[in-house]
Every structure is written in structure tokens, then in C-alpha cells.
Amino acid sequence: MSSFEPIAIIARLTLREAFRRRLLWVLVGLTALIVVLTWWAFGRIAEASPITGAVQILGVSQVTVMLAFMFSFVLAMTAVFAGSPAIGPDIENGLLLAMLARPIRRSEVMLGRWFGLAVVLVVYALVAGYLELGAVVLATGYAPVDPLMAPLYLAGESLILLTLAIVLSTRVASVAGGAVAVVGYGLAWMAGVMGGVGEAFHNDLLRWAGILARLVLPSDVLWRGSAGALSPPDSTLGAAGVNAAIYRFSPFSGTAPGLPWLAWSIVWVVGALALGIVLLRRREL
Amino acid sequence: MASQVPSAATTTAAAGEAASAVAKSSGGEPAIETRELRKEYGRILALAGLTMTVPRGEVFGFLGPNGAGKTTAVKLLLGLSKPTAGEGRVLGAPLGDVEPRRRIGYLPELFRYQGWMSAREVLALHCELARLPRAEWEPEIRAALELVGLTDRADSRTETFSKGMQQRLGLGVALLGRPDLVVLDEPTSALDPVGRQDVRAIIGALRDRGTTVFLNSHLLTEVERVCDRVAIVDRGRVVAELSMAELTRESGVGIRVGGPDGIGREVAARYGRIRLDGEWLYVDSIAEAEVPDLVAELVARGAAIHAVVPTRHSLEERFMSLLATPPDVGDTAEPVAEAGGQLVAEPVTEAGGEPGAADGAEAAAGKGRP
Numbered sequence: 001m002s003s004f005e006p007i008a009i010i011a012r013l014t015l016r017e018a019f020r021r022r023l024l025w026v027l028v029g030l031t032a033l034i035v036v037l038t039w040w041a042f043g044r045i046a047e048a049s050p051i052t053g054a055v056q057i058l059g060v061s062q063v064t065v066m067l068a069f070m071f072s073f074v075l076a077m078t079a080v081f082a083g084s085p086a087i088g089p090d091i092e093n094g095l096l097l098a099m100l101a102r103p104i105r106r107s108e109v110m111l112g113r114w115f116g117l118a119v120v121l122v123v124y125a126l127v128a129g130y131l132e133l134g135a136v137v138l139a140t141g142y143a144p145v146d147p148l149m150a151p152l153y154l155a156g157e158s159l160i161l162l163t164l165a166i167v168l169s170t171r172v173a174s175v176a177g178g179a180v181a182v183v184g185y186g187l188a189w190m191a192g193v194m195g196g197v198g199e200a201f202h203n204d205l206l207r208w209a210g211i212l213a214r215l216v217l218p219s220d221v222l223w224r225g226s227a228g229a230l231s232p233p234d235s236t237l238g239a240a241g242v243n244a245a246i247y248r249f250s251p252f253s254g255t256a257p258g259l260p261w262l263a264w265s266i267v268w269v270v271g272a273l274a275l276g277i278v279l280l281r282r283r284e285l
Numbered sequence: 286m287a288s289q290v291p292s293a294a295t296t297t298a299a300a301g302e303a304a305s306a307v308a309k310s311s312g313g314e315p316a317i318e319t320r321e322l323r324k325e326y327g328r329i330l331a332l333a334g335l336t337m338t339v340p341r342g343e344v345f346g347f348l349g350p351n352g353a354g355k356t357t358a359v360k361l362l363l364g365l366s367k368p369t370a371g372e373g374r375v376l377g378a379p380l381g382d383v384e385p386r387r388r389i390g391y392l393p394e395l396f397r398y399q400g401w402m403s404a405r406e407v408l409a410l411h412c413e414l415a416r417l418p419r420a421e422w423e424p425e426i427r428a429a430l431e432l433v434g435l436t437d438r439a440d441s442r443t444e445t446f447s448k449g450m451q452q453r454l455g456l457g458v459a460l461l462g463r464p465d466l467v468v469l470d471e472p473t474s475a476l477d478p479v480g481r482q483d484v485r486a487i488i489g490a491l492r493d494r495g496t497t498v499f500l501n502s503h504l505l506t507e508v509e510r511v512c513d514r515v516a517i518v519d520r521g522r523v524v525a526e527l528s529m530a531e532l533t534r535e536s537g538v539g540i541r542v543g544g545p546d547g548i549g550r551e552v553a554a555r556y557g558r559i560r561l562d563g564e565w566l567y568v569d570s571i572a573e574a575e576v577p578d579l580v581a582e583l584v585a586r587g588a589a590i591h592a593v594v595p596t597r598h599s600l601e602e603r604f605m606s607l608l609a610t611p612p613d614v615g616d617t618a619e620p621v622a623e624a625g626g627q628l629v630a631e632p633v634t635e636a637g638g639e640p641g642a643a644d645g646a647e648a649a650a651g652k653g654r655p
Binding site for chain 2: 005006009013017020021093094095097098099100101102103104105284285
């Protein structure tokens with residue numbers, strides 16, 4: 001059984017590397033830029049038409065969800081680009097040889113890398129997410145259904161993609177692993193859209209395809225949770241003449257994932273990490 | 286590089302020395318012991334059945350041509366790879382056990398350290414990984430930097446280092462914390478002649494301190510100069526294990542002889558194996574006490590003796606003769622090493638130094654090397 005000390009050593013090393021390689025500074029800079037641009041752009045929208053009527057609120061909510069989708073994409077790519085080279089290159093260039101000759105297990109190296117990058121992603125997702133949301137609220141006064149949960153779902157989504165990328169990096173070259181993770185992310189999103197269509201039009205085949213895709217890669221579950229949290233309340237939708245039940249199935253809306261899907265997301269991450277550890281243990285150095 | 290093994294860490298070394306002494310006196314258990322250790326990469330046989338014993342406190346040379354399985358053996362000993370069959374113990378613990386790695390220092394053949402870190406930070410990281418008490422880090426790091434001659438570059442990022450400097454850093458990393466066992470895999474492959482001499486001095490100092498050194502090399506002169514004992518591995522098996530004293534005992538004599546045709550050969554053949562090289566007649570495996578009798582008989586038979594010079598087998602000669610003998614392996618998997626595997630005799634000037642191609646086992650197994 002692993003003690004946490006070696007994992008903490010590798011996690012700290014990973015954080016220092018992210019800091020030293022300016023990943024954190026790049027993220028901080030980009031966040032500041034996006035927050036300022038968001039505040040400016042939403043301010044201009046509010047200037048053009050006061051956000052008072054249901055239709056205007058619906059319009060702002062759609063732009064907010066689009067902004068969140070862009071942020072979700074940036075987070076997903078950051079997770080993939082940070083996770084894909086986390087293990088493989090260190091094996092290929094021999095860096096791990098000297099480290100693993102110390103009293104540290106491969107599983108501890110892998111978990112340490114995961115924890116270190118997870119801290120970077122979660123902190124980035126929460127800080128940037130809340131700042132951007134704050135800029136929207138300040139500029140427009142728009143109040144989504146559950147603004148506090150949205151960045152948390154996005155952070156969870158990035159952890160799923162980070163896990164996928166790190167597991168792939170135990171066996172696949174960085175570029176290939178990154179490509180697989182990005183394609184997986186895109187397919188999961190698309191499968192979520194098709195599943196939503198299946199739900200809306202009572203097509204069981206599409207509905208089950210969507211569920212199966214979410215079981216294989218539950219990133220879209222969390223994205224839809226985030227989109228749902230940023231949507232307006234049902235009363236606003238009704239006032240704008242929109243069927244709330246149908247609206248929740250659109251690609252840029254959703255509902256809270258619910259406990260079973262949240263539990264599955266956690267089980268998926270734990271299971272994928274366990275698989276990654278097995279793959280890494282079996283890899284010849 | 287400084288020629289003495291640490292340490293500025295002498296203030297904190299006493300405890301380590303005591304622990305080391307305890308370890309060394311723990312029942313006289315060998316530092317390394319393996320029995321029929323075997324490693325296959327799919328259908329590729331990298332190690333056919335390694336059986337050897339490395340006593341504590343010795344400098345042990347592990348020799349063989351490229352692809353003989355040397356680096357594979359080192360990885361098995363350090364738990365970096367799992368054996369397909371066989372068993373072994375390192376510092377009294379079974380192979381793969383994590384705990385003894387606190388007392389092992391390792392310089393990999395493929396030395397590479399975090400390029401974004403300074404030399405000092407790399408050493409600190411390994412102090413942490415080796416779980417050295419925090420109070421020992423600073424003196425250990427200072428001593429290691431001084432030992433390998435990197436004090437002036439301690440705060441430079443390692444990605445700015447030459448290969449030789451990176452190898453020096455790797456040696457410093459391997460010596461942190463006064464380990465009981467130091468495993469050096471081709472430790473001078475990137476070093477200049479001065480650096481090699483320094484490494485030899487460091488190995489000598491380690492021996493004086495009672496540290497076991499496992500030196501994996503194909504540079505024969507290097508091994509001949511520093512090792513107490515050598516094992517020769519070929520096609521994944523140890524084909525000979527002997528002490529340097531045993532090697533040098535196998536002496537002979539060279540005689541520059543003139544006179545009646547064939548008289549020298551006729552007489553000398555009764556004393557040992559003979560070979561001719563111009564005017565020189567070499568007699569191998571002759572007992573030292575018999576040399577005066579041989580010379581006297583030659584003179585009595587009318588031969589003119591111009592010179593008599595004692596000779597001894599070089600490590601290179603011995604190894605080449607051993608490797609020339611086809612082994613009786615009888616394994617089903619494909620052996621990695623081809624007959625063309627060559628040992629490298631270090632040039633007298635020591636101007637050479639780049640090792641040969643990567644071990645065939647790893648190359649064949651698809652292991653990446655830059």
C-alpha cells in the first residue's frame with residue numbers, strides 16, 4: 001500500500017514544473033484577458049438592450065453558456081496537453097530510471113503526476129470560472145440557476161480528461177495520446193447531443209447511445225451539468241415561450257447530473273487511474 | 286572533480302556510517318546474489334540465467350559485449366524490471382523490494398535529469414526521494430557538487446549542461462546519502478580522460494569506505510584498473526567470474542630467441558602453450574619457477590637468448606578467449622546478442638569513450654533511446 005509521502009513529492013515536483021515552465025503564468029494571463037474581455041463584451045450587450053425581459057435574459061444566458069463552452073474547451077485542451085506528456089516522455093528519455101531506483105513505486109509516480117496536474121486544473125477552473133461568471137453578473141445582472149456549481153462541474157470535466165490523457169500516456173506516445181483524448185472529448189460531446197435528441201424525441205436507440213457514451217467517457221455529463229447550471233430558471237424560459245423540458249436537451253443547456261452520474265464520474269476516474277497503474281507497472285523501462 | 290568521496294557531510298555522516306557498518310556486518314550476506322535470473326521481452330531473450338554473487342565491500346565489474354544483457358541485469362537488480370524467472374536478493378532483500386533502495390545509489394547508462402531544474406535542485410530532489418533527513422540535504426548536496434566538480438555550475442539549469450556534465454551530475458546523485466551499494470552503468474561513457482581518472486579515484490575511495498560498487502562497463506581498461514572481481518556475461522549468461530588476482534596469476538613469459546631453426550619452439554612446447562610473434566616466442570601458462578629451467582635448456586640446445594620478459598594475460602585477452610567459445614545455452618527464446626558483439630578495449634591514450642550501440646535487448650524490445 002502506498003503511503004502519501006512519495007505521491008506528495010511527485011505532486012510538488014509537478015507543480016513546480018508547471019510553475020517553472022510558465023504554465024501557471026500563461027493561464028493567469030489568459031484568464032485576466034478573458035475576464036476583462038467578458039466584462040467589456042457583456043457590458044456592451046447590456047448597453048444595447050437592457051436585460052429585463054425574458055427574451056433578453058434568454059439571449060444573455062445563451063451567450064453565457066457559449067462562453068462556458070469555450071472555457072470548457074480550453075480546460076479540456078489544457079488537461080490533455082498537460083496530461084499527455086506526463087509519463088511517456090519521462091520513460092523514453094530515461095528520466096524515470098533514476099527516480100524509480102529510489103524508494104518510490106510506479107503507482108506513486110503516476111498518482112503524484114495526476115495530483116499535481118489536478119491541482120493546477122482545478123484551481124484554474126475555479127478561479128477563472130468564478131471570475132468570468134462574476135464579470136457576466138456584474139455587467140448584465142443575469143442570475144443563472146446555479147452559478148456556484150457551474151465551475152465545479154467544469155473542473156470535474158477537466159479531471160476526467162486529465163485522467164484519460166495520463167492513462168494513455170503510460171502506453172501511447174504523447175501526440176497520439178493527446179489526439180485520442182481530444183477526439184474522445186469531441187465524440188463524448190457529440191454523443192451527448194445525440195442522446196439529448198433521443199430524449200427529446202423519444203428515440204430509444206439514440207438515447208441509449210448517449211447513455212453508453214457517457215458511461216465510456218463521462219465528460220459530457222459534467223459539461224451538461226455546467227450548461228444547465230448557467231441556464232435561466234424554467235419560469236424565465238416559459239415567459240420567453242420556450243418549452244423548458246425540450247430546452248434542457250439542447251447542446252447548450254442541460255440538467256444537473258444527479259448523484260448516480262456524479263458517483264459514476266468518480267468511479268470512472270478511480271478505475272481509469274487503476275488501469276493506468278497496471279499499464280505502467282507492466283511497461284518495460 | 287575532487288578525488289575523495291564525501292564528505293562535507295561528515296557532520297551527518299556518522300550515523301550513516303554506523304548504519305552502513307551494521308548493514309555490512311549483518312551476517313556477511315552478499316550485497317547482490319542472483320540465481321538463474323531470466324528476462325524475456327516477448328520472444329526476445331535478454332538474460333538467459335544470471336547466477337552471480339557480489340560480496341559486500343568489493344568493486345565488482347560486470348562485463349560483456351553490447352547486447353549481452355548487462356543493462357537488463359542492472360534493471361532487474363534495481364527493481365526497474367521484473368524477471369521472467371529466477372530469483373535474487375539485493376542488500377538482503379528480494380528483488381523488487383522498495384526499502385533497500387534507500388541504501389542504493391544508481392547512475393543509469395541513459396542519464397537524464399529534469400532540464401528545468403538546476404544541479405542543486407536535482408540533487409535536492411533525490412535527497413527527498415531517498416528520504417534523507419532534511420538536515421543532511423545541504424551538506425550532502427555541497428559534498429556531491431564538490432566531488433563531481435560542479436560547484437561552479439550548481440545553480441545552472443541542467444538542460445544547459447554538456448553530456449559529460451550531466452554524467453557527472455548523475456554520479457553525484459548516485460553517491461548521495463552514502464549508499465551501501467552503488468550501481469554505475471557505463472559511468473564514464475561521456476567523460477573526457479580527466480573525468481575518467483576522477484571516476485576511478487572516486488570508485489577507489491568508495492572501496493576504501495567499504496561501499497560495494499557494481500560497475501557495468503564494456504571498457505576493459507577501466508574495469509581492469511578499479512575492480513576487485515569481474516563477471517563476464519555473454520548472451521545473457523555469466524561465462525566467467527574471477528578475481529583480478531586470479532586473472533593476473535595466469536602469467537607467461539616472452540623470449541626473444543635466435544639460433545638453430547625450430548629449437549625454441551621444440552623446447553618451449555614442453556613448458557606451456559606457445560605462440561610466435563616475429564623473433565618473440567611467447568609461452569603461456571608456464572609456472573614462474575620453470576622459467577629458469579626453460580632458459581637454461583634453450584641455451585644448452587644452442588639457442589641465443591636476447592631477452593626474457595614476463596607477460597600476463599590482459600583482461601582483454603581473457604575476455605576475448607571466453608567470448609570466442611560458443612555457449613551451450615539451449616534456450617527456446619531467441620538470444621539477443623549476435624556473435625558479432627564486441628568488447629571495447631579502451632585505447633591506451635583513453636581518447637575514446639563513446640559507448641557502442643544500445644544494448645540489443647532494449648533496442649529489440651522497442652525501448653526508445655535518444
